[in-house]
Amino acid sequence: MRRVLSWALALVVLVVGLPYLLIPLYALPQIRPVSTLMLGELMSGRAYERQWVGFQAIAPVLVQSVMMSEDGQYCSHSGIDWQALNLVIDDALDGEATRGASTIPMQTAKNLFLPSTRSVLRKALEIPLAMWMDLAWSKRRLMEIYLNVAEWAPGIYGVEAAAQAYFGVPAAKLSARQSALLAVTLPNPIKRNAANPSRGMQKLARVIEQRAQQSGAYIKCLYD
Template sequence: MNGRAPSAGGGFRGLRARIPRVAAALRSLGRRLARVLLVLFLLQLAAVVLYRFVDPPLTPLMLWRLVQGHGLDHRPVALDNVPVHVRAALIASEDSRFCTHYGFDWVELRQQLVRLFHGEPARGASTLTMQTARNILLWPGRDPLRKLLEAFVALELELLWPKRRIFEVHLSVAEYGPGVYGIEAGARRWFGRPVSRLSHREAALLVSVLPAPLTRRPDRPDRALVRRARVVEARARALPAELLACVLDQSSSTTRSAASRPR
């Protein structure tokens, strides 16, 4: 029997010999991960470019709700088929500075930080651009990774899409109830008429469900929803022209100006 114990020097030499192999394996893993991330980036960029011209047929949220058993009623709508007062209601409800920011409403964000500092409940600070970004490409949830990706995609949308297109896609894919996607589908589901025939009150009620579309019903509003809709309707009627300019064409601008004159 050999009683010699392994020398410390031999063990150290063995460890040194393994280090290059481990380093090489890590470099190989890093290269593979980089390639995967590059492919994912290119795929989402291709989707962003495609959806600039083509309405998204499905979104991750739609697929997730289907798995949950909510069904699918998705009705894309052209912006020109949405009345001006409905456009104004959505902006007044969700993002009053949509036409003047570049994806992030820093004024609203500062206000939310002040509210948090004073111990007051904060409201959501997501812009319409950020909502569109998560609606078309990202999974439901509030985890930090999704919020980071949401901000990144929002920047892409602001760079690659005109404001009218961002607004139009939001109108076509936002969730307005269990399995109900797009403001056209919402109008037909809850009021039995197309979005082109919604009254000011109905438009305000419909967009007011957006923070919680699975639990609020615009056709049977509770007191809180009624109060919110009244505020939204008043804000929409008083919205300055410059805060609507990016979602209007010349004819609709003239129509709004005529409708807003005192009688």
């Protein structure tokens, strides 16, 4: 029993510690990480679509739209938007419905290393990983990885595959409206369809499109 417990503890330490060793490796531009969902697809025998594309080959309006939809303070925080997170905690303690407070680094940590199921434990693991990513990677590299591992539809990962699947264009040629529709697809890629948006999606996309047009002061860390 003691030996079994020792092996179990060693396995837990390995699983928890491995991401911290991989993150500096992923800073190298030639490394193209895959997400836990992609690994799950492979293990289940299902095919998935993902075409890696460099940051410079992604339409800036797509980057602006995603940032203003998912993490407007991306350039100013160090992996965690503590103000937004504190508001969510306060709402939870008061018994109110909570809003999402996951930053792009937190979502990237989840996509690369953690299960997709929601839990307090997963959120606790996300926070230090997100801070380590923000320290080890440039903001541009972090955004590049996020856009290439995010799920945009069932079996569709990365912005290049999403742009081709939804609109038949490369990520570099996305329009402002297409970019906004892709951005609002991210929170629920299983039910939302950027090529066939509901009225609610269209309304939200118009808001994101307007925010992207006014995002100049928010994206300086990505486009110096």
